[in-house]
Amino acid sequence: QSQTESRAQSQGAASSQLRAAWDPTVSGHRVIQRLLHVEERYMPSMLYITLIQRDPERREELAKWALEVCCECGCDETVFPLSVSLLDRFLSASLSIPVSPYCLAAGCILIASKLTECDNVTADTLCAAAEYSFHPSNLREMERVILATLRWDTAAVTPQDFLPHFLACVEEREDGDRSDSER
């Protein structure tokens, strides 16, 4: 019983410590604030969001396909969220789905992979994943169209940018817990 008591006590101490850990000068609070601010730059347009909410299946289908391809190719965890962000921003700017939507999704994966991985996905792999519904040359052209449409501003902020900072806060908290129970 005394054990549970002490644990309850240490938890109480930890929650008071959590507040201390969120001190903006100590934790990554400042960085998180800035990332939130930068993230706004890479948001899809309001009009696009309104349109997509009326008929969300098409986007969902493309996003699911992108997730499958990223998993099959063993892409880095950042590639998928970045490619969906590129997809949304491209569609925000053009407001029309190209003849081959899979070619668009593949182009987004290709760019996201080039941005974040040292061994990037090849165009051939992506063509194969789409069951050769488009040629590598189509994909290359699509890549350029996406880059030109987004004015090369492709390094969007994704959830993965925030995670290390959140995790750092959790680690601080755990350390606090441990030192408390030792006491």
Next chain:
Amino acid sequence: LQTPSCEKNTSRSLTQMENYLKGSIIGRGTYGIVYKVTCLKTGKVFALKCHRSPVLRDEDTEQKDATIGVEDATVRELSCLSALRGHPNVIQIHDLFIDGENIAMLMPYAPYTLTVIHNGHGLKVNYDHGKALQVIPLSFVAHFSVQVANALSYMHGRNIIHRDLTPRNVLLTKDLTVKVADMGLARQSSKRMSPNVVTEPYRAPELFGDNSPKDYTCAIDMWSLGVMIADAMEGKVVFAEREKGSGTVSTYDIIVKTLCPRNHVKAPVTSWDIDDVMPNVMECTLVKRIVLQLLTFRENERLLAHELLQDQEWVQAAHMTEEDKNMVIHQIQQQQLRQASKRF
């Protein structure tokens, strides 16, 4: 529902490119060549960075050409530059040309780079010799490092790491304003990148070792900045590999011998006296304090860019008088003359 075409874009860019007259080569980077170009309409001078096409870089051309498309280096650099657009110490892009497989960036022309700090003399030469030699004033060392730190603090706050900070990539305008150029890109989240980043003498100790992909942080840029300050003080590349006794001592060995703490697993058997490696740095209390905080062997102990900018003493030392500026510019021009005469 139409497939957008890039044809139109390409042809427009091509006609624009005809408005520029290609001049001499002013730089060769890892990813391409930089030309000095003149606008035929306005007579203004620019720098044109041509990314080498994959065709030229790879042996099995046709195959690669079909699968690669736009170079990843190009995608990274351009996305990085557009994310940092508007910062006074980061190079800006005026225009972009696409010509077949080649992509060229039009940027402002910066007449100088920080390479002046090597072949130039360190801070103390004038005391050693009887006659007065032109030297780099301390204010310039503080000035460029504060401006580089300014750019780095902005980049690091956006989770972008430069990854190849060397004197060659730190450009200087006519009035000696720093413009950081040639960036790679890594968001912190995409950590496992190849360790072969950063030109060797400016590479942080945690990046040496086997070729396996490594996690690294923005602290690698801070190391490079520390080395550049030390270089400027000594007037040479302090961590360049050198001949000593019977063999060569590599950059990494020099770093370990001079800066690895005794309680570290990699601690060397015999260490070197840091006073011999960078005497001018060690003699000036202020510079010593800054450099030793940047050149810490453990990356988590290294000073961050925004912390360096909070150092009042260093920021105050960065104020350059007109006389200081003229001295540096004169020094750079002398050196450019010497280099030009060597070529002929």
